[in-house]
Structure formats: structure tokens, C-alpha cells
Amino acid sequence: MCWIANAIVVHVLLLGYLLQIHFHSNLIENLKPQRTLRELDLEPPADRLVIFFIDGLGANTFFNNNCAAVPQIRELFLQQGLVGIIRTNVPTNSRPANVATFGGFPEDPSAIFTNFDANPTSFDTVFNRSRSTYGWGSIGVLEFFDNMPNGGVNLKFENYTDRQITLNCAADEWVSGRVKDFLAQDKNVNEVLNTTTSVFYIYLADMDMAGHIYNPKNDLYLKQLHSTQQRIRDMYDLFQEKFKDNRTVYLMTSDHGMTNFGSHGGGSFHETVVPFFFWGAGVNRKASNDGMTFTDLQLPFYQLDQIQLASLMSALIGLPPPMNNLGILPLGFLKATPKYEAQAAHLNALQLLEQVTSVLKRHGKWLSQFQKLNLKDIGHYNAQIERLFQLGCYQLAMNNSHEAAELAVECLEFYKNYYRSGLIAAMIASYLGWLYYLLLKLSNKEKKPTGGLNSSITRWLMLLGLLLVSLMLLQKIPGWTAFYLSLPIPMWILALRERPIEGRVIVAPITHTIWIGSISSLLVAAFFDRRLLWMGFVLFRCACNRQGFAQPSVKFVTWFFLVVLLGLFTMVPPSLGRRDTKLLSFSMLFALLRPLVLREHHKMRIWIINGCTLVMGAYLTYRKNDNVVVLMVFRQLAIANLAYGFICIPFSSSTTAQCRLNLIWFNLSTIYTLLSTSFESFFMQLLLMECLMSRKLNGEINLYKGCPLKNSYRYASFILLYAYLSFFGIGNLSSISSFDPNTGRLFMAGDTIIFTGFLVLLKLSIPSIVIIASMYLTCSFVRHNVREIFISLFLMADTMSLYFLLQMRSEGSWREVRYSVAHFMIAHCSIFVIMIISGISKLLLSSRELIISDTETEYNLNSLVVK
Numbered sequence: 001m002c003w004i005a006n007a008i009v010v011h012v013l014l015l016g017y018l019l020q021i022h023f024h025s026n027l028i029e030n031l032k033p034q035r036t037l038r039e040l041d042l043e044p045p046a047d048r049l050v051i052f053f054i055d056g057l058g059a060n061t062f063f064n065n066n067c068a069a070v071p072q073i074r075e076l077f078l079q080q081g082l083v084g085i086i087r088t089n090v091p092t093n094s095r096p097a098n099v100a101t102f103g104g105f106p107e108d109p110s111a112i113f114t115n116f117d118a119n120p121t122s123f124d125t126v127f128n129r130s131r132s133t134y135g136w137g138s139i140g141v142l143e144f145f146d147n148m149p150n151g152g153v154n155l156k157f158e159n160y161t162d163r164q165i166t167l168n169c170a171a172d173e174w175v176s177g178r179v180k181d182f183l184a185q186d187k188n189v190n191e192v193l194n195t196t197t198s199v200f201y202i203y204l205a206d207m208d209m210a211g212h213i214y215n216p217k218n219d220l221y222l223k224q225l226h227s228t229q230q231r232i233r234d235m236y237d238l239f240q241e242k243f244k245d246n247r248t249v250y251l252m253t254s255d256h257g258m259t260n261f262g263s264h265g266g267g268s269f270h271e272t273v274v275p276f277f278f279w280g281a282g283v284n285r286k287a288s289n290d291g292m293t294f295t296d297l298q299l300p301f302y303q304l305d306q307i308q309l310a311s312l313m314s315a316l317i318g319l320p321p322p323m324n325n326l327g328i329l330p331l332g333f334l335k336a337t338p339k340y341e342a343q344a345a346h347l348n349a350l351q352l353l354e355q356v357t358s359v360l361k362r363h364g365k366w367l368s369q370f371q372k373l374n375l376k377d378i379g380h381y382n383a384q385i386e387r388l389f390q391l392g393c394y395q396l397a398m399n400n401s402h403e404a405a406e407l408a409v410e411c412l413e414f415y416k417n418y419y420r421s422g423l424i425a426a427m428i429a430s431y432l433g434w435l436y437y438l439l440l441k442l443s444n445k446e447k448k449p450t451g452g453l454n455s456s457i458t459r460w461l462m463l464l465g466l467l468l469v470s471l472m473l474l475q476k477i478p479g480w481t482a483f484y485l486s487l488p489i490p491m492w493i494l495a496l497r498e499r500p501i502e503g504r505v506i507v508a509p510i511t512h513t514i515w516i517g518s519i520s521s522l523l524v525a526a527f528f529d530r531r532l533l534w535m536g537f538v539l540f541r542c543a544c545n546r547q548g549f550a551q552p553s554v555k556f557v558t559w560f561f562l563v564v565l566l567g568l569f570t571m572v573p574p575s576l577g578r579r580d581t582k583l584l585s586f587s588m589l590f591a592l593l594r595p596l597v598l599r600e601h602h603k604m605r606i607w608i609i610n611g612c613t614l615v616m617g618a619y620l621t622y623r624k625n626d627n628v629v630v631l632m633v634f635r636q637l638a639i640a641n642l643a644y645g646f647i648c649i650p651f652s653s654s655t656t657a658q659c660r661l662n663l664i665w666f667n668l669s670t671i672y673t674l675l676s677t678s679f680e681s682f683f684m685q686l687l688l689m690e691c692l693m694s695r696k697l698n699g700e701i702n703l704y705k706g707c708p709l710k711n712s713y714r715y716a717s718f719i720l721l722y723a724y725l726s727f728f729g730i731g732n733l734s735s736i737s738s739f740d741p742n743t744g745r746l747f748m749a750g751d752t753i754i755f756t757g758f759l760v761l762l763k764l765s766i767p768s769i770v771i772i773a774s775m776y777l778t779c780s781f782v783r784h785n786v787r788e789i790f791i792s793l794f795l796m797a798d799t800m801s802l803y804f805l806l807q808m809r810s811e812g813s814w815r816e817v818r819y820s821v822a823h824f825m826i827a828h829c830s831i832f833v834i835m836i837i838s839g840i841s842k843l844l845l846s847s848r849e850l851i852i853s854d855t856e857t858e859y860n861l862n863s864l865v866v867k
Contacts, residue, residue, distance in 0.1 A: 003441055004835075006494065007794060010434050011828060013487065014801075017427040018824065020484050022810035023109045025121050026416050027324055028355045033129065034320035034347045038196065042343055044318030045282025045336050046249040048198040049126075050239055051313075052232045053101075053137075055094060056208030056264065058257025059085045061216050061225065062275040066296050069225045072233035073252065073277065077299070081250075081279025082287060082333065084302030086309070088256050091814030092264045092271040094208075097255030097306065098144050102126045104310030104325030109810045112817055124322035126313050127155055130199045132192070134182065135159075136175045137203025157201075169213075169224055171205040176231045183242050193243070197317050202235065204228055207254075215262035216270075249280040249316045253309070265814035276304065282316045284335040304330060315344035321351045326412065328352075328405045331398060338394035345401035346385055352408035353378050359415045362476055370414045373407045419481050424806070426485050431802045433491035435795060439512060440498040442712070442791045452497050461496070465489035515713035515792070520799040523724055527823050530728050534567035537721055541690075544714070545697050559697055562690040569683050570728050584621055584673075587681035588614045591669045594685055600662040606648075610670045613641045617674045620746050638674055638746045645671045649844045657777040661692075664773050664844055668766045674746055675763040684767050687726060691771050695778050708788070711781055716792035719772065723834060726767035765837050772834075773841040790838075793831050800827035 037044055063085075067074040077083040089096050089106045096107035102125040110121065127133040127145055132154065135142055139159035158178055165171050179202060182188050192198050210224040232252060239248055254274035258264050264271045285300075292301040304312075307327035314321050315329055329348040334341045360375055381404050388397040452458075465486060472482040526533035541563050542549075548556040592614050595602065620634055645667035654660045665688060673681040748755055775782045782789065804824035809817050 003791070006437075008832075010491070010494075011832070014427075014430065014434075015828070016480070016484055017423065017430070017805060018808065018821075019110075020481060021420055021423045021427065021805075022808050023112055025108050025110045027105075027108055027121050027123055028358050031124075031323040031354055031358065033124070033323050034351050034354070036197075036320060037315075037318040037340065037343060037347070040343055042318070042340050044197075044316065044340070045247075045334065046280065046316050046318075047196060047245075047247040048192060048200070048243065048249070049130075049313055049317050050200040050236075050248060050250045050280075051202060052235070052250070052252040053098075053201065053203050054207050054228060054252070054254045055141075055203065055205045056211045056256065056258055057225070057228075057254040057274060058216065058270050059273040059275045060257070060270055061222075062254075066294075069222050070229040071226075073229045076233070076236070076279060077277050078297070080285060081277060081283050082285065082302050083275070083277045083299065084289075084292075084304065086253060086274050086276045086304050086306050088272045088274055088306045090267040090272065090812050091817065092256035092266065093814055094141055094255050095144055098141060099123070100306040101253070101255070101309050102145075102313075102322070104307050104322050104327040106307065106326070112810070112821060123324045126310055126319065126322060127199055127201065129314065129319045129322060130317070131197040132156070132195050133199045133201065135201035135203070136178045136182075137201070138171065138205055141203055141205075142201075169206040169209050171209065172228055172231050175202060175204060176235055179235050180238060183238055189242050193245075197319060199317070200239075204231070208258075211258040211262045211264075213262070215260060216258050217260055247281050249278070249282050251309070251313065252277040266816075267813055274306075276302075276309070278312075278333070282335050284333055287330075287332040311348050315341075315348075320347045323351065324355075325351055326409055328402065328409065331402060338398070339389075342389070342394040342398040342401065345398045345405070349381070349401040349404040349408065352405050352412070353381070356408045356411050359412065362478070363415070363418075367475055370411045373411045419477070419485070422485055423481070426488050427805065428802070429488035430491045431798065433488055433495045435798060436492075437495035437498055438791050438795050438798075440495065440500075442709070442788055442795070444498070444500055445708070445788065453493070455496065455499070458493050458496050461489055461493050465493075511707075511709055511713070512795070515710075515717065516795050516799050519713075519717045519720065520796050520803070523720060523796075523827075524800050524803050526724060526728060530570040533725060533728055534570045537570075537725055538563055538567050540717065540721060541694060544718075545694060548697055555693065556697060559690060559693045562686055562693065566683070566686055566690055566725065569686075570725070581621055583679040583682070584676055585618050587676060587679055587685075588618050588673050590682055590685055591673045594669075594689075595662065595666050600666065601659065602663065602666060606663065606666065609641065609644065610666055613638075613670050614673060617746060635747055641674070642671050642747070646844070650846050652847065654847075660845065660847075661770075661774055661777050665770055668770055672763060672766045675759055680763075684726065687722070687767055688770050688774075691722060692774055692778075695774065708781075708785065712785055712788040712792045715775070715779070715782055715785075715789050716796060719768070719775075719789070719793060719834060720796060722771050723768045723830065727764060761833075765833070765840075768834065768837045769841050769844070772838050773844055776841060776845060786838075790831075790835065793834060797827055797831040804828075 062070060089100045091107070095111065099105065099107050103123050105123075108121055108123075125145060127135075133156065135145075135155065135157040137157075137159060139161050142157045142159045145155060145157075160171065160174050165174060179200075206224055207221075207228055210221045214220045214224075236250060239250075253276040256264050257271045257274050259266070259268060259270050287300070287302065289300045289302045292303070293299060294301055305327065307325070308330055309327070310325050311321040311327045311329040312333055313319075315334055321327070321329075325348075329345050331341070331345065334344065336344075356373065357375065357378060363369075381400070385397055385400060388394075388400065468486050468489065469482070472485065477485070522532065522536040526536070542560075545556070545559070548559075552560075592611055616634065616637065620638075649660070649664055649667060652660065652663055654663060669681065669685060669688075672684055747759060801824055804820070804827050807820065808824060809820040811817070
């Protein structure tokens with residue numbers, strides 16, 4: 001069991017490379033906020049900021065036909081303010097956009113593990129730098145700003161849940177009603193008037209909802225846009241009526257756009273370009289814009305990055321930028337004195353240089369440095385700006401601050417992925433060391449004496465490791481980064497200590513390379529094109545049964561027809577036949593008729609229980625399809641059958657391998673059918689029929705007399721191909737991030753994530769449980785060589801996971817990022833799932849009465865272990 005323990009530890013450690021290379025947090029902690037402009041005796045042009053944040057409005061829709069869909073907003077920007085477009089960050093979802101807009105930096109990559117719905121780390125925003133913030137919107141958005149660093153402000157958010165909004169596209173009405181109720185109370189208005197810096201966050205979600213329901217090209221979507229802009233204009237007029245001091249600045253913008261099909265998350269033009277409109281106090285209508293204008297309206301047209309909004313909003317109301325801000329304040333946008341704008345630009349530069357200082361202090365001086373900026377340069381900049389302010393050279397100070405901010409951003413980008421190349425090299429070396437360890441374990445079947453830790457090469461590696469750790473301590477490399485940079489050393493020590501003292505040392509035999517490379521490449525390609533899995537499956541099965549082509553029998557022709565039919569299933573789109581009651585009923589009938597047609601011998605209670613369960617499943621499926629709630633008693637019966645189907649197998653009185661296999665197949669097929677939503681059960685039955693027919697045609701005795709190494713790879717490939725085919729054939733793996741919760745419709749009343757996840761995993765595991773059980777029962781080579789087969793499985797699965805880790809994406813389309821992570825996790829963890837399935841198969845075969853005989857000896861399957 002030692003190598004299995006090593007495998008568990010190594011795979012846990014290798015997961016760390018995923019985090020360190022692609023999804024480590026880039027936020028710099030323990031920063032200090034800059035002083036406010038009021039603390040510098042400068043009066044800001046505005047006291048309060050009102051943000052109309054529209055969800056799902058793209059720039060193409062807003063500006064189409066000279067802004068015909070937003071006439072009230074157009075009336076405003078024809079008279080005042082700045083209007084233009086914003087380049088958003090990817091993924092184009094609400095949370096990344098809120099983080100970029102109010103925090104001033106792109107989404108933290110580590111948020112992928114919270115599905116971009118929660119905060120993996122704490123960060124600073126415009127809200128908690130202000131003196132008071134009021135917000136109205138969805139709880140799913142407002143909770144992004146919980147548990148933020150406290151800048152002395154109490155976030156007064158009022159939110160709604162999905163249950164409170166009973167009608168489609170009614171969220172804006174709820175929000176505008178709450179805003180009007182707030183402003184209708186004199187005490188609230190007086191409280192705001194007596195506060196120097198206030199922020200109002202008004203989140204309008206109906207446009208996003210309308211886009212998903214109708215799509216942006218639909219007239220109903222444009223009608224919703226007209227309604228939303230009317231509500232914005234009404235709320236603006238109300239703010240102006242309540243606050244008549246001309247000290248309010250307004251921003252209207254969006255989090256992301258949408259494709260013409262009503263989706264978002266990717267990086268297309270329609271998704272990443274959104275409108276913005278700044279107006280009110282402190283906004284300079286004559287800002288420089290490089291000569292860009294509306295074609296027809298003849299107005300200046302501006303472009304900004306989404307992360308620049310945080311620094312611009314902060315400057316308008318006299319705040320320093322948020323501590324983690326990476327946006328550079330656009331010059332000329334403020335309608336203020338030259339001294340004020342220069343000081344705002346200086347605060348922006350100081351905030352960025354504060355981050356640079358923190359980063360530089362954490363790095364040693366021996367490795368490559370960012371040559372354009374260092375701690376000495378930062379000190380020189382501060383002295384220079386102070387002198388320019390004393391001389392009254394505000395324009396020059398502003399330009400110097402802008403240049404310093406640009407250098408700071410460039411420096412932070414340089415150090416953000418400073419160790420990535422080294423970590424990738426260390427990751428490859430670690431994987432190669434682990435694969436070499438597995439090759440040595442596989443080849444040393446006779447368990448010849450190994451060199452252990454006393455060999456000269458392992459001693460040199462230990463010395464190299466100590467030297468490397470010392471250098472990294474001097475270089476001040478962060479702890480986890482240093483650990484993973486040095487991980488190849490212990491990995492190769494682990495591998496090299498397994499080298500036999502005498503005999504040939506394994507380097508890269510052709511047999512290993514062919515099997516590992518071919519099967520791994522086929523399965524990797526299947527993640528992107530399921531047709532390749534079909535081709536590979538057909539070729540592999542035909543190669544194993546190639547002798548049958550010389551004199552094809554009826555059984556051989558039937559088997560070949562099943563192979564082709566199974567391959568065709570992999571080409572069926574996952575959406576085809578989804579939740580088809582007729583297909584499901586046919587598969588239920590097939591599950592009952594198959595053992596009858598094949599004349600399987602089961603006790604009467606087995607026939608009655610499985611038959612009644614399938615009839616009950618068909619009845620409940622039709623009732624559920626009519627939106628009738630499944631009664632508690634039927635759900636309890638379904639769960640009871642699930643438990644009985646597994647538990648009764650090891651206590652069966654069957655003494656022959658075929659009887660036990662028939663019982664496993666019948667019981668688990670019934671359970672699988674209850675978990676199906678369409679044709680999956682029919683596919684599973686065909687898959688198992690092909691598998692068992694292939695075993696009979698293959699000539700297991702002749703195979704066992706062949707090369708043990710090739711046979712280990714052959715059976716490992718057999719297990720992997722069938723496991724992945726059982727996933728792909730029913731469309732699950734290609735949509736790994738969106739399993740159908742309808743799987744558990746007969747077992748529970750509502751969607752329970754944990755129980756639904758358990759049922760989905762059980763459903764995916766059942767075909768492999770039956771196949772591995774059949775291998776234990778029918779293949780003497782498998783019973784003799786469990787250890788070698790599982791080592792071969794590790795070699796192929798880990799080669800796949802190395803490829804997916806090298807191809808990992810941490811930026812760009814939300815879907816592509818999630819899929820790249822899912823692909824790696826499947827390849828990385830599937831082997832352990834197969835080991836668990838193997839253990840379950842053993843338990844189903846564990847019976848004193850069940851004895852398996854072959855040409856050499858007799859086996860009680862209780863003794864099957866992986867050593």
C-alpha cells in the first residue's frame with residue numbers, strides 16, 4: 001500500500017501548482033490608504049456620487065441609431081457631461097465588473113473557485129473609502145462588498161432576493177421605489193446633506209434579465225431599455241430636487257454587454273464594450289478626447305478602461321483611490337483647479353507606488369529586477385513632486401504623477417507573474433519525477449532490491465535541495481512559491497530511490513511510450529471532439545478482437561454492430577432527447593426485458609423488486625412530467641431500492657461468477673434507470689453488453705499468456721476507455737459544469753446540492769462498477785496483476801493531467817476558464833474515483849460462497865487487494 005499512499009500525497013501536492021501558477025491571489029495585503037483631498041485642505045468639486053449601474057447593457061445597444069432607445073438620457077448628455085465607451089474585463093460577469101469598477105483592479109484569479117460569486121480575499125473599494133454609502137439592488141450583487149476593509153463607513157444596503165421579485169423584469173421597479181422612499185424622508189436627506197462624502201449605488205438588473213429572456217435584438221429588450229432609462233431620468237430629477245446645491249455627480253454605466261443570443265461571460269466585442277455617462281458637479285465637458293466624436297450628434301466621444309472608474313469617482317468626491325486600485329486617473333476629466341487635479345493625480349500615483357514598495361521589499365536583489373523603477377526612484381519622485389507643488393507648477397506635477405503611475409502599473413505587472421516560468425519548469429520536473437517513479441514500480445514486478453536513500457545520486461540531490469532552499473530564503477521568495485520551486489528535488493529523490501541495484505535501469509522503453517502516449521492523446525482529444533473517442537474506441541476494440549475478422553461468426557457480427565452503435569452515441573448532442581419521457585420509458589422496458597431475453601436466473605424476489613421498481617419509475621416519470629409532486633412514500637421507496645440494490649448483492653447465495661455478475665448488472669441497471677432522464681440507461685445496457693461479449697470473443701487465456709507489461713496497459717486502457725465512454729456517451733463530460741439536477745427527481749423533493757451531487761456521481765460510477773466487477777470475475781490476469789494495472793492507469797491519467805495543466809487558462813472567457821479547470825480536475829482525480837469504484841466492486845463480490853476458479857488456482861475475492 002506504500003505506493004498508493006505516495007500517490008495520494010503527490011496528487012495533493014501537484015494540485016498546488018494549479019493555484020501557484022494560475023490562480024494565486026494577486027492582491028497585495030497590509031497596505032495603507034492615502035489621505036483624502038479634504039485632509040490636504042482641498043475642497044472637492046462634489047460631495048456626493050450617484051451611480052446608476054445597469055446590468056447587461058452593451059454599448060452597441062445604447063448607441064444604436066443615435067441613442068434612439070434612451071431619449072431621456074440622450075437629452076442629458078447633449079447638454080452636459082462626458083459620454084463614451086468602457087472596455088470591461090473578462091470574464092464578463094457581474095462580480096468581476098463590480099470589482100473592477102469600484103475596486104479598480106481586474107478580478108482576482110482565485111475567484112474561479114467561488115464561481116465568481118463570492119470574495120476569496122478582502123479588498124478595498126470606493127464604498128468603504130467614503131463617509132457613507134447607500135445601495136439598493138440584488139442580494140447576490142450587494143454581498144460582494146461584505147467584509148471589506150473598514151474605512152470608517154457603514155454600508156447601508158437594502159437588497160431583494162429572487163423570491164421577492166415575482167415577475168420577470170420587475171427588479172428596477174423595486175429599486176426605484178426604494179430610492180424614492182429613501183429620498184421622501186427628510187431625515188435621510190438631512191443626513192446626506194450633513195455628510196461630506198456620500199455614495200449611492202443603484203443596481204438595475206432588468207436589462208440583464210430581459211437580455212437572457214429575449215436577446216438584445218428583440219423589440220421587447222429595447223422596450224425594457226426605454227423603461228430603464230426612464231426610471232434613471234426620474235431618479236435623477238428626484239436627486240436634483242432634493243439636493244439643490246449642485247454638489248452631486250452622476251455616473252451611468254454597465255457591468256458587461258451581451259451577445260446577440262442573450263449570453264455573456266466571454267470576450268467578444270458585444271460583451272466587453274459598455275457605455276458610460278458622467279455628468280453633474282466636477283465633470284469637465286471639455287476634456288481632451290483625441291478628436292473622437294459621434295458621427296451624427298457631433299459630440300466628443302471618450303474611451304476608458306473599467307478599472308479607471310474607481311480612481312475617477314474617488315477624485316470627483318475628494319477620496320483617495322481604493323488601496324488595491326490599478327487604474328490610472330484620466331487627466332482632464334475633472335472640472336477643478338489645476339492644484340486639485342494635480343493633487344488627485346499625485347494621490348493616484350502614491351497609491352500605486354505604495355503597492356510597488358510593498359512588492360519590492362518582498363523581493364531579493366539577486367534575481368532579475370524591474371529596471372525602470374526602484375525604491376530610490378520612488379523617493380526621488382516624492383521629493384520632486386513636493387518641489388513642484390511649492391513652485392506652483394501644477395501641470396508639470398500632474399504629468400509627472402501620470403508617468404509615475406504608468407511606471408508603477410508596469411512594474412506591478414512585471415512582478416505579478418514573476419515566478420511563473422520557474423514554477424512551470426518545476427511543475428514539469430515534478431511530474432516527470434513522479435512518472436519515472438511509477439515506471440520503476442511497474443517494471444520492478446519481482447521487487448528486486450533498490451538503492452534507497454543511500455545511493456550517491458540521491459545524496460547529491462539532497463545537497464542540491466539544501467542549497468536551493470538557502471538561495472530562496474536569501475531571495476525572500478514567498479513560502480509556498482519556494483516550496484513548489486523546490487518540490488522536484490524530493491520528487492526525484494522518491495523516484496531514484498526505487499532504482500534496482502542490479503539489472504536494467506528504466507529510461508523510456510518503447511512499450512511504455514506507445515501505450516501512455518497513444519491512450520492519453522486519444523482521451524485528451526476526446527475532451528474537445530467526442531468523435532475522436534468513437535474512432536479510438538472502435539480501433540481499440542477491433543484490435544483486441546482482430547482474430548474475429550478472419551472468420552466472423554454471428555456473435556462477432558453482433559458485437560461489431562454494438563461497437564459501431566456505441567460510437568454513434570458519442571456523436572449525439574447532449575441536448576438531444578433531454579428529459580424525453582418516451583425514450584426513458586423505452587429504456588426502463590429494455591432494462592426489464594434484457595435479463596428475460598437472455599434467460600438470466602434470479603430469485604423471484606429479485607424479479608419482483610426490480611420489476612415493480614421500474615414500473616414505479618415509469619409511472620412517477622410521467623407524473624413528474626405533468627408537474628405533479630412525487631409523494632414522500634414513493635421517494636422513500638426509491639431510496640430504499642437504491643440501498644437494497646447494493647446491499648443484497650454480497651449477501652446473495654449465488655456461487656458462480658456468471659450468476660453474481662447477472663445480479664450486479666440487473667440491480668444496478670434498475671438503479672441507473674431511476675437516475676436517468678432520457679436514453680442514458682439504454683446506452684449503459686448496450687455498453688455493458690458489448691463489454692461482456694468482447695470478453696468472450698477476446699480469448700482471455702491467450703491474452704494472459706502474452707507479455708505482462710502490454711497486458712497491464714491493455715487492461716488499464718480498457719478501464720479508462722469505458723469509463724470515459726460512459727461519460728461521453730450520455731453527454732455528461734462535455735458539460736461537466738452544468739449537470740442536470742433532474743437526475744434526482746424521484747429521490748428528493750427539491751434541489752439539494754450535496755444529495756444531488758452524490759446521485760450524479762453514483763450514476764456516472766455504475767457502468768464502471770459493473771465493468772470492473774466483470775473483469776475481476778472473468779479475467780485471471782486482472783486478479784493476478786491488480787497493482788500493475790493501477791500503476792498503468794496512473795501513468796496514463798497523470799500524463800493527461802500534465803497536458804491539461806500546461807494548457808490551463810486563468811484569463812479570458814468565464815466558460816473557457818471553468819472548462820480548463822474541469823478538464824484538469826477530471827484527469828487528475830479520475831484515477832482515484834476508479835480506485836474507489838474498484839473497492840465497491842470488490843465489496844459486491846465479497847462472499848464466502850463465491851469462489852472463482854481458473855487454470856492455476858482458486859480465489860476468494862475477499863483477498864483481492866492493490867499492493
